[in-house]
Amino acid sequence: MSQITATPAQSPHAVNRSSPLQFIGRVVPGLLAWLIAIALFFPIFWMTITAFKTEQQAYVPTIFFIPTLDSFREVFARSNYFAFAWNSVLISAGVTIVCLILAVPAAYSMAFFPTQRTQKVLLWMLSTKMMPSVGVLVPIYLLWKNSGLLDTVTGLVIVYTLINLPIAVWMAYTYFNEIPRDILEAGRMDGAATWQEIVYLLMPMAVPGLASTALLLIILSWNEAFWSINLSSSNAAPLTVFIASYSSPEGLFWAKLSAASLLAVAPVLIVGWLSQKQLVRGLTFGAVK
Template structure:
């Protein structure tokens, strides 16, 4: 006959002591995640509802009001929104294309032909991001003025490229470093040239990483305010200048400022929301073995 072995029952005290801890362990991470998400999203939420208020209502901290499009009508009547938006598109697209064209070969050389100075060069490139922009504003302003690049799209593209290129190189280097070198060596043995290795072998395998790099470059270029405000006025002014125009010596017009800000951030928010899976996939590329 088969024997049945009884499992000793767990004491009620042990159950009572472990259950609250297990419950807290399950609930706490989710609670903290929601708390952080609300804290990050609240400014955008408040900006959005303020955009649908009148100037008088904008000074009243309440979410219960009769929405109006008055601020949007005044914003469109005062400024050519689409001209600013088009400049932002041109600048963001130009910076993204130029950065990728320069970053991919540089990252390829560092990842597949490293030397003892590779890490030092990467750290030096990233260290330039720590330099305050205001420290080089005057020389760059004078250079751009004397070169005819002031208030031009190409002038802003050059500056934004200099700012964002270290990030693009570092991200591309990280992605390329995770790709097996044997694949490129096999292509080299088959007679592939360097550009063929990059275009036909490397790029298809690094598409998620490069796509996330491109998205990040678009977001950074779209949101850059310091250089656009100081190096452009009308012809090449992007949406960040459009927002700043609603700050005047007379004070801040909160409803109009919120409406202008909502119009400025809406395109990049939509792009970021639609491509969030691709962005997360690219940013975590190679993180999990």
């Protein structure tokens, strides 16, 4: 008869000794994530509740109060909110369209026909983002003034495009690098022209990445304040100028300033919330093969 060797049962104390470590490993990351999320969301929450307070209540740090719409009424009575919002829509849409029109061919060339200078060009484009905007404010202001682009939607679209184009090229280049070359080579062998490769083969496969790029460009253009404040006054002023107009020498009126800020950020917050799945999908495009 074969001898059977019994394996001693695992001691329950060993399980208990490892249980606290497993518990900490599960709980601590989730707790940190919640704390970071609360810290990031708290300014938006405080701005929202302050918008529904009176000016006297706005200086009291409490979340229990009787809400009122007086600040919103004063904001709409003082400023033409919809004119500012329409300018923001025009600028954001124009910047996104122009950036994609320029970035897609540039990223296509760099991704599928790289040269020895491709990486240097990409790094140079990225280095332009490190230059402080105030360093070129005076020459751009004079150029825009002499060319009639000052306080125009076209002028802001050009400036925003120059600012955001490196980001659009880098993101599109990253997405295009994940697409197999064999697919484009097969289309080339079938007689497809360059524009047909881009439109019918490349674009459908890169839709998630390009969609996230477009969403990011909209958010960046919507939130840009430095150039809009310095290059526009009334005709082409977007919502960032609308918010800045509530900072006056008489002081800051926190309730009205919060109401104006909430009206300005609400559209982009709603768009970001509704498209968050598409944005995350695009930003992680090609991360897992």
